[in-house]
Amino acid sequence: MLVRILTSLVAVLFLTVVSFLAVELAPGDPAELILGNVAASVPLEAVSHIRSFYRFDRPAAVRYAEWLGDCLRGN
DSSP: OHHHHHHHHHHHHHHHHHHHHHHHTSSSOHHHHHHGGGGGGSOHHHHHHHHHHTTTTSOHHHHHHHHHHHHHHTO
16 A cells, blocks of 8 residues: 555655646746736836746746645645
8 A cells, every 4th residue: 555655655756747847848928928928028028027926037856846735735
């Protein structure tokens, strides 16, 4: 029983890493993708604010840990 639980936890952890990396390695700047067609006309301060708000300005390892914590809390 313990082996199945541990195997399941490892599988779930692996899937979270794969999911996060799939989004992380997607082409383009996430802040500009959020803005869409108006990204070229938006001031750099606004783009910087979006990066900060959605935590894109933090290192990937920190974002993964925060993302995993949000997933565990149901966010």
